[in-house]
Amino acid sequence: MPENDATLQLSERERQILEMVATGASNQQIAHQLVISVNTVKVHLRNIFEKLGVQSRTEATMRAIQEGWVKVADDGAKPVEATAAPARTFLIADTRPPLARWQQIYLLLATLLALALVIIPLIPRQPALETPKLPVIYAQPPTPLPPAPVNAPARKWVTHEAMPTKRAGLGLVALADKLFAIGGVRGNNQATRSVEIYDPATNSWSEGAAKPTAAANIAGAAVDGKIYVPGGCTNKGNAVTAFEIYDPQSDSWAKGPALPEGRCAYGLVAFKDNLYLFGGWNGETFEDTVLAYSFKEKAWERLDRRMPQAKGYVGAAVLNDTIYVAGGYDGQAEFNQTYVFEPDSGGWLEKAPMQEKRGGLGLIAAANNLYAVGGGWNHPLTTSEKYDPASNTWTPFETPVASQWRNMGLAAIDTKIYAIGGWNGAENEYLDSVVSYQFLYQLFLPISANEKEE
Numbered sequence: 001m002p003e004n005d006a007t008l009q010l011s012e013r014e015r016q017i018l019e020m021v022a023t024g025a026s027n028q029q030i031a032h033q034l035v036i037s038v039n040t041v042k043v044h045l046r047n048i049f050e051k052l053g054v055q056s057r058t059e060a061t062m063r064a065i066q067e068g069w070v071k072v073a074d075d076g077a078k079p080v081e082a083t084a085a086p087a088r089t090f091l092i093a094d095t096r097p098p099l100a101r102w103q104q105i106y107l108l109l110a111t112l113l114a115l116a117l118v119i120i121p122l123i124p125r126q127p128a129l130e131t132p133k134l135p136v137i138y139a140q141p142p143t144p145l146p147p148a149p150v151n152a153p154a155r156k157w158v159t160h161e162a163m164p165t166k167r168a169g170l171g172l173v174a175l176a177d178k179l180f181a182i183g184g185v186r187g188n189n190q191a192t193r194s195v196e197i198y199d200p201a202t203n204s205w206s207e208g209a210a211k212p213t214a215a216a217n218i219a220g221a222a223v224d225g226k227i228y229v230p231g232g233c234t235n236k237g238n239a240v241t242a243f244e245i246y247d248p249q250s251d252s253w254a255k256g257p258a259l260p261e262g263r264c265a266y267g268l269v270a271f272k273d274n275l276y277l278f279g280g281w282n283g284e285t286f287e288d289t290v291l292a293y294s295f296k297e298k299a300w301e302r303l304d305r306r307m308p309q310a311k312g313y314v315g316a317a318v319l320n321d322t323i324y325v326a327g328g329y330d331g332q333a334e335f336n337q338t339y340v341f342e343p344d345s346g347g348w349l350e351k352a353p354m355q356e357k358r359g360g361l362g363l364i365a366a367a368n369n370l371y372a373v374g375g376g377w378n379h380p381l382t383t384s385e386k387y388d389p390a391s392n393t394w395t396p397f398e399t400p401v402a403s404q405w406r407n408m409g410l411a412a413i414d415t416k417i418y419a420i421g422g423w424n425g426a427e428n429e430y431l432d433s434v435v436s437y438q439f440l441y442q443l444f445l446p447i448s449a450n451e452k453e454e
Helices: 005-009 012-022 027-034 038-052 057-066 101-122 449-453
Strands: 070-072 079-081 157-159 171-175 178-182 195-199 204-207 221-223 226-230 243-247 252-255 267-271 274-281 286-294 299-302 315-319 322-326 338-342 347-351 362-366 369-373 384-388 393-397 409-413 416-420 434-438
Touching (some): 012 027, 012 057, 012 070, 057 101, 178 416, 226 274, 267 315, 362 409
Antiparallel strands (some): 171 178, 195 204, 226 243, 267 274, 274 286, 409 416, 416 434
């Protein structure tokens, strides 16, 4: 039978291990068969249980048989892969040690469940629950990707104290020489309210007041000592209209005027007396609209002029009083286009495209340049990129993660760019990494006594 959404979340390695679990193989036998460590098997099993919503090997085996991912052999002895060729059948060789008692119990249960499958199709079923509609955030691509080329070590990227919580789709804001990691998604698409604060001076993390609304795929902007965070997505993929404001001085949150419509996975900038929110996911599809918030009027409005494409996961930044929007993803394809948005006219001016297509990138303005880091939805990334507006060109520079690294937080303090967290599509995991890139070096020259006298 066709695979459901649960199997699409499983990596190839996790599916192999699930098939072997269904045969009653122990962790040691699985590790020996796949030439991996027992601890690695345990980590994969935890991920499988979480994704399938089960608590034990028995429940995982039952789920695999019920869904038709594995089937019972003709002799009824052990379940095997439903569509696998003989070379992919994970039956334990005759030379293995006798099965332990608990393994025999698992095999007996699997046999009973297989017999029940003959009766289950005859029993009327309730309609299957629909999988919540989500933007395609962390799903594996339909076909395996080639591995990223092995690059030289990222010597200019420096590793710091890891973030306490592994997550992606967070809002990362620099304010008062600290980094505020707000919200995001962790653990099987679970949105979080967490606020964690990184102090580069002490290389340490502290906890801030939790955000009132758990939200994933958000961004934040610092204006007049406060952090403004619009929208976000819930666990079910619904885009919310909440507009919440964090005051670091009092470590407290306040509510602002709601967005005219729910939105997450957008690009966000603060420019003059406004916030501008570009594109994003509305809970059903990707948008090409631009929302603007006026600090004077304390109100949101939808602008008449639309973006060149409907998409989300764009990078947005302000450089030299100019708003740039780059990259993005529309659920099918990534983009490398770079545009300048003109708020007064609502017009869009196309600039040189990035060398790589990037969806879920981070974009930051620093030292008269734009820096694009991460992205990579349908392909592994090999570089980061720097944009020079004077020559209208993008040039590559090293990336700390050469894979499908996206939805990280990106911010700058002094002469360093910080990239925090994100989703590693190649390893199918959330990240807690904190790395920085020195984009500008200060040179101090000694002053002689004679120069002082002059």
